[in-house]
Amino acid sequence: MSVNVDVGPIDYLALEFPGARLTGEGMAILVDLVDRGIIRVLDMKALVRSDDGAVTAVSISDLDGDGTLDLAVFEGVESDLLDEDDLKEAAALVQPGNAVALLVYENTWAGPFVSAMRRAGAEVVASVRVPADAVIARLEALEASGTAETSTPSDAPPSAAG
Known part of the structure; x- marks a missing residue:
């Protein structure tokens, strides 16, 4: 079966918030990415893991609990890509007393x-995400060793292996 649809890679992101402090900071950037068509949010969940380990879902529309809708634009966004097992695994990633926010998004820029x-006859044979922390660590190591030059990433991509 051949699908004639532009679909970009789908990514999953889990963010831990110490002390369950979800301030909504950075959400304007997320909205901007969606508005510019760079990504499409498919699923967004937030969970709080209490000190006794119990997990509670938090509404994404009011992350900081101040009564204003931080992410009303994403209210009800559910692709059903995240299931109960995913939520349990995500909650297990964070320490008691912390929160975890889950974001599943399509990189719409890549679809076309x-x-x-x-x-043209090509097939995607691999797609790998290099974690930002690995890139930063590699760039810092290159800078510290004095071998970093003013090359662009396309000149010499950093190695995730370090």
């Missing part, structure tokens, strides 16, 4: 490119 490459 991947579709065009498929029409």
Whole structure:
């Protein structure tokens, strides 16, 4: 079966919030990414793990509990890609007393490119996400050793292996 739809890679992100302090900071950037068509939010959940380990879902519309809708634009966004097992695994990632926010999103910018490459006969054979922490650590190591130059990432991509 051939699908004629531009679909970009789907990513899953889990963020831990110490002390369950979900301030909503950074949400304007998320909204901007969606507004510009760079990503499409497919699922968004927030969970708080109490000191006794119990897990409670938190409404994404009022993350900081101040009575204002921080993410009303995403209220009800559910693709059903996240199931109960995913939520349990995410809650287990964080320490008691902390919160975890889950975001599943499509990299919509890549969809038309991947579709065009498929029409040209190419197939995606690998897709790997290099964690930002690994890139930063590698760049810092290069800088510290004095071997870092003013190259662009396309000149010499940093190695995730370090």
